[in-house]
Amino acid sequence: MKDIRKVTFLGIGIMGLPMAQHLLEAGFEVTAWNRTRSKAEPLASQGARIADSAEEAVRDAEAVITILENGPVVTEVLLGHDLGRHAPADTLFIDMSSIPPSLARDHAAKLQAAGHRYLDAPVSGGQGGAEAGTLAIMVGGAAEDMAQADPLFSAMGRGRHVGPVGCGQLTKLANQAIVGITIGAVSEALLLVKAGGGEPAAAREAIAGGFADSRILQVHGERMLKHDFQPGGAVSIQLKDLDNILAAAKDAGLRLPFTECAREGFAELAAKPETAKLDHSALLLWLEAMNEPHSLKP
Secondary structure, X not given: XXXXXXXXEEOOOOOHHHHHHHHHHOOOEEEEEXXXXXXXXXXXXXOXXXXXXXXXXXXXXXXXXXXXXXXXXXXXXXXXXXXXXHOOOOOEEEXXXXXXXXXXXXXXXXXXXXXXXXXXXXXXXHHHHHHHOOEEEEEEOOHHHXXXXXXXXXXXXXXXXXXXXXXXXXXXXXXXXXXXXXHHHHHHHHHHHHHOOOOHHHHHHHHOOOOOOOHHHHHXXXXXXXXXXXXOOEHHHXXXXXXXXXXXXXXXXXXXXXXXXXXXXXXXXXXXXXHHOOEHHHHHHHHHHHOOOOOOOO
């Protein structure tokens, strides 16, 4: 199986831009397309070719990477533009968006019927991980396709094969369940310390290194203490992920009560324009609202 050199990247946003930049730095030939062309244009100075349409972008591709807002947008771009017809035979399509596992399997079936290959490879690590090239990449699909795509993943982070098509998305949902529930746990823990007369910043430092330590405690705990909720991973995106988790659980015959509780808080925040786009660590605001006047606000 030959090495991939020509990569088409569809979706140049806060995640896609640094990911495409890392591919360029690694020596791949990158063609970029975005519905808003101006977002893709900064890549031109680094050697990328900017395409006027998705159809044009995939014409010479050996691999096509998508990282788009949600499942319907991925469907629109991949299938609505009929990219399977415009791409060369046996192109490897890699969707790095976060979409339902069932939709990933549907996309795979349609692209495979058109003579192509498919991996679902959602990521974790947020904008910071994309910029640093340290994303955790969860990959579903054929093992040989994963092996061919691994140099691409290595330019952007660390890829791990987790099973057949759809399992990448399923693993991402598992990741997001842990994230959403743990944000709630950290919010409750720090607010409990403050309400009981303790110093939450000192308590966070005391917990560090122990069994309850986590990236959520360190990164989002600091955001909570500062009441700084500038968006990284938005509340609205976390809610989308939790809805997908509960849909997948229903399909599997499971009840996930902790996820249901976390979803309630994120849904209330997402319903308000002033909080929907805040970082998902803003779940603290939901907890504070039900416990007024208690707050971590400095």
